[in-house]
Amino acid sequence: MTDVSLLYLILGLILATGLLKIATLVYGYFFSPLKSIPGPFLARFTDAWYLWRLYKGHFERDNVALHREYGPVVRYGPRRYSINDPAAIKAIYGLEKAFPKSSWYDAWVAPGEVSLFADRDTKRHAYHRRLFQNNYSMSSLISYEPYVDECADLFVQRLSEISQTGLPLDMGHWLQCYAFDVIGLITYGKRLGFLDSGKDIGGVMEALEAFLAYAAPVGIYSKLHPFLFSAENYFAGSSGTGRAYVISFTRSRVAESMKTPTAVPAEKKTTSAEPFLLKFLEKHEQSPDKFTSTNVTMGCVANMVAGSDTTGITLSAILYYLLKHPPCLAALQQEIDHYYMGGKLSEKPTFQETQQMPYLQAVIKETLRLHPATGLPLERVVPKGGATISEYFFPEGSIVGINTWVQHRNQSIYGLDADIYRPERWLTTDEEQLSIMNRHWIPFGLGSRTCLGRHISMLEISKLIPKIVREFNYELDGDLAQKGTDWSTFNYCGQPQWALSFILSSTVNHPMLLVMLTSTVLSLLSLATCPAIAEENTQSGCDALKHAFPDKTFYPKDAVYEYESQRFWSNNELLDPACVFRPTSAKHVAEAVELMGTGHTSFGLRGGGHMAIAGANNIEGGPLFVMSNLTTLELAKDKKSVWAGPGLDWGQVYRYLGEHKLAVAGGRLSPVGVPGLLLAGGINFHGNQRGWAADNVLEYELVVSSGKVISVTSKSHPDLFWALKGGSNNFGIVTKFKLATFPSDQIYAGIYSVTDIPGFLKAVANFSAFNTDPLAHIVPQVIAVDEETTIGGAILFYDSDSDPEPECFRPFFDLPAISNTFEKKTLAQFSDETGQLVTPKINNQFIAGTTTGKTYEELLKGIQIVNDGFLNALPDLYKILPAKDRVLISVDWQPIGSLWTKASKKYNPGGNALGLNVEKKGTYIAWAEVVEWSGDEHNEAVFKWIEDTTWAIANATQKAGLYDPFTYMGDAAGFQNVYDGYGKENKQKLLQISRKYDASRIFQKYWPGGFKIGL
Structure with a gap:
C-alpha cells in the first residue's frame, strides 16, 4: 500500500467515524424511542452538560430542579435518565431483574482492581458481599461500642480544651477526625491519631478528597480512566494519589499491624469485638483461596473510604439543622435531659438506649432525608430485553438512576413540606404514611447494593449526638444566624466525602462550620460572606417582606426559591439571594420598594429574561424580586394596543398576538424578556418599519421610589416617557407596558x-x-x-x-x-x-461596539475591521479556552440606518434617549462579540480576551474614522459605559430625570443591577 493510499485510508476512517457520530446524534434526536423524554437541550447530544453541572458543584439541586420543571423522568445525558417515581425503585434496584452498575463506577477503582462499591459484575459482587456481610451485622457491631466511647470521650475532651482558648474551631474537620479514629480503632485496633493531633494523618483526608475530585467527573467518560489514572499516579510518585494513595496507606497499616499485633483490651476482648483486620486475617488463614490477601486489603480500604467522611458529613448536618431550627434543638435537649434524669440514658450513651429515644431517631432520619450522602443518580444499566419504567420503555443499555436528593424531596412521599426540615414527620401516628416514608428513605442505598457499613455510621451517630448536645449549649453567630442564610454545599464528589456505596455532597472544606466554643456556648460562624452593598440589612429586608407578604416571600428551603433562583439561562447570573419575593400586582411591588428603602436593603430584580452580566438581574445575599406572576396580556377592544407584563418573554407575547393575526415590535429570540429589551431601546425585526421597540410603547405602569404607582404617557410625564426609552431601570420598576400593535399573519x-x-x-x-x-x-x-x-x-x-x-x-x-x-x-x-x-446554563460574555459609514465602501471597511480584529485574535482565545469547553464564538452586526430612524420619529415623535444621528454620521453598524463556554476556570481569561479584543477593534475603527461611542445596552458588557454613547446632553438629561422621580435614590443605591446613570 502506498503512502498516499494509507493517507486516504486514515482520512476515510476519520471521516467515517465523524459521520457515524453525527448520524448517532441525529438518530438520537429524531428517531430514538426515548426522544420524547425532556431535559436540557445540550444533554440530548452530549454528556458534557452533566460534566459541566457536576463541575459547578450543585447537581443535587440541579437534579431536583430538572424534575420540577420536566416531570418524573428527565434526561441528563444522551443515554442517561433520572427517575423520580416511587414505583421505579423496585424496578431499578430490586432483586427480581438485575440492573448492573454503569461504567461510571469504573473510575472509582484502579484499572483491574475489584471493589464492593464499584464492581459491575452482579454475581461477583454478590460473592464478595457474602464474604464480608456477617462482620457488618448490627449484632456484631454493637460489640464495638467501647471503641466508639473511647473516641467520643476524646472528642469531647478536645472540644473542652479548645473552648478554653476562645479560638474558632472547624467543627466539620473535628467531626471527621472523630469518624476516622473510630474507623481506625475498629479496623486496626488503635486510633490513627486524628483526634490526638487534630491533623490530617498521613495526608489521607486530602487523598480521599482528590479521589472524589477525580472519580466523579472521569466516570462520565470512563474510557479515559486507564490513561488518566496511570498518568496521575505516575506524576504523584511511588505512593500514588487519590485511591492509589488510600490503598497504599491501608497496606502500610495492614503490614504494621501484622508486624506488631494489636493487643485487645480486656473490656473489648470478645470474638465479635476483635478489630476487623484480625477478623479478616483469621478468615484468610482459614481459607486463603476463598478469602485472599486481596480481600483483606479490600475490606480495610472499604472501611476507610466508607466509614469516615459519610459519618462526619451527617454529624455536621445534624448539628447544622438543629442550630438553624432552635425549636428542634430544644425538643432534642428536652428528650435527652428527660432520659438522662430518668436513668434511661447513661453517661456514655449505649446504642440500645438511643434507639428508645424517638425524637433523637427522628432528628437523625430527617437529617439523612434532607441532606443524604448521595448527591448524584445511582446509575444502573437496563439489562437485556429492556425495561418499562415510569411508562417509558427503556431499551437495553440505557442508563437509569434515582438521586436520593430527588427521591427525598418527592412531595407525593413526604408531603408538601418535603423541602422543610421537620423531624416531627417521623413521629406521625399515621402508620400508612410512616410506612410509605420508610420505604422510600434511602440514604444508604437499597437493594443488593445497600451500604454494608451503614450500621457503623448509625452506631457512631447515635452515641455521639446525645453526648455533645448534652455537654454544650449552642448559639448561632455570624451570617448563618440569619434566617435566610444557608450553608454553602458543594457536590461534585470532590470534597472530602467518601462512602462505600454513595456519592456525597458536603459543605465547603469538610463541611466547614466554624465553631467558637466557650465553656458552655458553641457558636457556629459561616465562612461564606456576602459583599457589602449599601447600608443594608438583608435579613431584616427579607423578614420585612415575609411579614408583609407571607405567601409571596420564599427562603432557600422553599421550593419556589429553589426554582426561581435557578431560573437563569446564563450561569453568570446564578447567585444566592437571601430570599425571593414574587409579587402578583403593582401594589405589591410598590409596598416592597418602600420596605427596601426604609430598611436600606439592596435587592435584585428579574423580569421575563435577564442579561448575561453577574448581578444585573440577581443579587448575592439580598432579596430577589421576580416578576414571574406579572404576566398580563390584555388586548385592547380596538386591537390597536396590548398590555404586556414584565414577567413575560417575547415568545409568549407573539403566540398570544398571533392568534389575532397581530404583532408588536419586540425581541428577536423568544426567550428574551419583555422589560429588558424595551428599556434598553430594543433592536427588533420591525425596526425599519417601526423604529426601536421602545418607540412603540404607548404607556408605562411604573412604580417610583415614593411607593406610588403612576401611569407614564407622552402627555402625563413627557420627560419620564422619553427617559424610559433607553434609560433602563434608573427611574422605577415598570409593572406593565402598553404596546402598539399592527397586523401580521x-x-x-x-x-x-x-x-x-x-x-x-x-x-x-x-x-x-x-x-x-x-x-x-x-x-x-x-x-x-x-x-x-x-x-x-x-x-x-x-x-x-x-x-x-x-x-x-x-x-x-x-x-x-x-x-x-x-x-x-x-x-x-x-x-x-x-x-x-x-444555549441555557452556560457561561457567556457579550460586548458591544459601533462603527458608522455613509457609503458602501465605508460600511464594508468598518465591517471588515470588526471581522478581522475578531478572527485575528482567535488564536489567543484558543490557547486559553479548550475546544471541549467552547460553546459559541461569534461576532454579529446590526445595521441601523435612515429607514429605522424615520420610523422611530413617525411612531415616537417625542424621541428617545439613545441619541443616534443618522443624518450626521450615516448608517450605524452596532456589532457585538459573543463568547459562550463551560467551565468557570476560564472566566477571568475569557473576560480579559474579549475586553482586549473589543478595545483593539474600537481603536482600529477610530483610526479609520469609522468609530462611534454608541453601545447598544442589550449587548453590552457590565464594564461598558453605555450612557456616554448616548451623548453628553442626553446623559445629563437622564440623570436629572432620575433625580426628579427617584429623589431618595433608592434605584441607584439599593438596586445595583443593570446600567446605572449615577447618583
Missing part, C-alpha cells in the same frame, strides 16, 4: 448560512448601504466553529407572506448556502427558531 424568515466569508461581508455591507425596503431586517453573524472552520449565518426577516425571495436579500441568496431555513412561517414560530440559538 405570516412572514418569510429563516437563517441562511454560507462559508464564503468575504462574499458574506459584502452582502452585509450591500444591505446596510442600499436597502430601501422597510419590510426587511437582517442579523448577520460570523461564527468560529473551530480553528479551521468559520461560517457566516444571516437571520433574514421579511414582513410579508407574498415574496419568497425578496430582492433586498439577493446578495445573500447569490452565495452558495450550506443551510437555509428561509420560508413562510409566523413570527412566533420564527422567534422560537431563533430562540434555539440560546
Whole structure:
C-alpha cells in the first residue's frame, strides 16, 4: 500500500467515524424511542452538560430542579435518565431483574482492581458481599461500642480544651477526625491519631478528597480512566494519589499491624469485638483461596473510604439543622435531659438506649432525608430485553438512576413540606404514611447494593449526638444566624466525602462550620460572606417582606426559591439571594420598594429574561424580586394596543398576538424578556418599519421610589416617557407596558448560512448601504466553529407572506448556502427558531461596539475591521479556552440606518434617549462579540480576551474614522459605559430625570443591577 493510499485510508476512517457520530446524534434526536423524554437541550447530544453541572458543584439541586420543571423522568445525558417515581425503585434496584452498575463506577477503582462499591459484575459482587456481610451485622457491631466511647470521650475532651482558648474551631474537620479514629480503632485496633493531633494523618483526608475530585467527573467518560489514572499516579510518585494513595496507606497499616499485633483490651476482648483486620486475617488463614490477601486489603480500604467522611458529613448536618431550627434543638435537649434524669440514658450513651429515644431517631432520619450522602443518580444499566419504567420503555443499555436528593424531596412521599426540615414527620401516628416514608428513605442505598457499613455510621451517630448536645449549649453567630442564610454545599464528589456505596455532597472544606466554643456556648460562624452593598440589612429586608407578604416571600428551603433562583439561562447570573419575593400586582411591588428603602436593603430584580452580566438581574445575599406572576396580556377592544407584563418573554407575547393575526415590535429570540429589551431601546425585526421597540410603547405602569404607582404617557410625564426609552431601570420598576400593535399573519424568515466569508461581508455591507425596503431586517453573524472552520449565518426577516425571495436579500441568496431555513412561517414560530440559538446554563460574555459609514465602501471597511480584529485574535482565545469547553464564538452586526430612524420619529415623535444621528454620521453598524463556554476556570481569561479584543477593534475603527461611542445596552458588557454613547446632553438629561422621580435614590443605591446613570 502506498503512502498516499494509507493517507486516504486514515482520512476515510476519520471521516467515517465523524459521520457515524453525527448520524448517532441525529438518530438520537429524531428517531430514538426515548426522544420524547425532556431535559436540557445540550444533554440530548452530549454528556458534557452533566460534566459541566457536576463541575459547578450543585447537581443535587440541579437534579431536583430538572424534575420540577420536566416531570418524573428527565434526561441528563444522551443515554442517561433520572427517575423520580416511587414505583421505579423496585424496578431499578430490586432483586427480581438485575440492573448492573454503569461504567461510571469504573473510575472509582484502579484499572483491574475489584471493589464492593464499584464492581459491575452482579454475581461477583454478590460473592464478595457474602464474604464480608456477617462482620457488618448490627449484632456484631454493637460489640464495638467501647471503641466508639473511647473516641467520643476524646472528642469531647478536645472540644473542652479548645473552648478554653476562645479560638474558632472547624467543627466539620473535628467531626471527621472523630469518624476516622473510630474507623481506625475498629479496623486496626488503635486510633490513627486524628483526634490526638487534630491533623490530617498521613495526608489521607486530602487523598480521599482528590479521589472524589477525580472519580466523579472521569466516570462520565470512563474510557479515559486507564490513561488518566496511570498518568496521575505516575506524576504523584511511588505512593500514588487519590485511591492509589488510600490503598497504599491501608497496606502500610495492614503490614504494621501484622508486624506488631494489636493487643485487645480486656473490656473489648470478645470474638465479635476483635478489630476487623484480625477478623479478616483469621478468615484468610482459614481459607486463603476463598478469602485472599486481596480481600483483606479490600475490606480495610472499604472501611476507610466508607466509614469516615459519610459519618462526619451527617454529624455536621445534624448539628447544622438543629442550630438553624432552635425549636428542634430544644425538643432534642428536652428528650435527652428527660432520659438522662430518668436513668434511661447513661453517661456514655449505649446504642440500645438511643434507639428508645424517638425524637433523637427522628432528628437523625430527617437529617439523612434532607441532606443524604448521595448527591448524584445511582446509575444502573437496563439489562437485556429492556425495561418499562415510569411508562417509558427503556431499551437495553440505557442508563437509569434515582438521586436520593430527588427521591427525598418527592412531595407525593413526604408531603408538601418535603423541602422543610421537620423531624416531627417521623413521629406521625399515621402508620400508612410512616410506612410509605420508610420505604422510600434511602440514604444508604437499597437493594443488593445497600451500604454494608451503614450500621457503623448509625452506631457512631447515635452515641455521639446525645453526648455533645448534652455537654454544650449552642448559639448561632455570624451570617448563618440569619434566617435566610444557608450553608454553602458543594457536590461534585470532590470534597472530602467518601462512602462505600454513595456519592456525597458536603459543605465547603469538610463541611466547614466554624465553631467558637466557650465553656458552655458553641457558636457556629459561616465562612461564606456576602459583599457589602449599601447600608443594608438583608435579613431584616427579607423578614420585612415575609411579614408583609407571607405567601409571596420564599427562603432557600422553599421550593419556589429553589426554582426561581435557578431560573437563569446564563450561569453568570446564578447567585444566592437571601430570599425571593414574587409579587402578583403593582401594589405589591410598590409596598416592597418602600420596605427596601426604609430598611436600606439592596435587592435584585428579574423580569421575563435577564442579561448575561453577574448581578444585573440577581443579587448575592439580598432579596430577589421576580416578576414571574406579572404576566398580563390584555388586548385592547380596538386591537390597536396590548398590555404586556414584565414577567413575560417575547415568545409568549407573539403566540398570544398571533392568534389575532397581530404583532408588536419586540425581541428577536423568544426567550428574551419583555422589560429588558424595551428599556434598553430594543433592536427588533420591525425596526425599519417601526423604529426601536421602545418607540412603540404607548404607556408605562411604573412604580417610583415614593411607593406610588403612576401611569407614564407622552402627555402625563413627557420627560419620564422619553427617559424610559433607553434609560433602563434608573427611574422605577415598570409593572406593565402598553404596546402598539399592527397586523401580521405570516412572514418569510429563516437563517441562511454560507462559508464564503468575504462574499458574506459584502452582502452585509450591500444591505446596510442600499436597502430601501422597510419590510426587511437582517442579523448577520460570523461564527468560529473551530480553528479551521468559520461560517457566516444571516437571520433574514421579511414582513410579508407574498415574496419568497425578496430582492433586498439577493446578495445573500447569490452565495452558495450550506443551510437555509428561509420560508413562510409566523413570527412566533420564527422567534422560537431563533430562540434555539440560546444555549441555557452556560457561561457567556457579550460586548458591544459601533462603527458608522455613509457609503458602501465605508460600511464594508468598518465591517471588515470588526471581522478581522475578531478572527485575528482567535488564536489567543484558543490557547486559553479548550475546544471541549467552547460553546459559541461569534461576532454579529446590526445595521441601523435612515429607514429605522424615520420610523422611530413617525411612531415616537417625542424621541428617545439613545441619541443616534443618522443624518450626521450615516448608517450605524452596532456589532457585538459573543463568547459562550463551560467551565468557570476560564472566566477571568475569557473576560480579559474579549475586553482586549473589543478595545483593539474600537481603536482600529477610530483610526479609520469609522468609530462611534454608541453601545447598544442589550449587548453590552457590565464594564461598558453605555450612557456616554448616548451623548453628553442626553446623559445629563437622564440623570436629572432620575433625580426628579427617584429623589431618595433608592434605584441607584439599593438596586445595583443593570446600567446605572449615577447618583
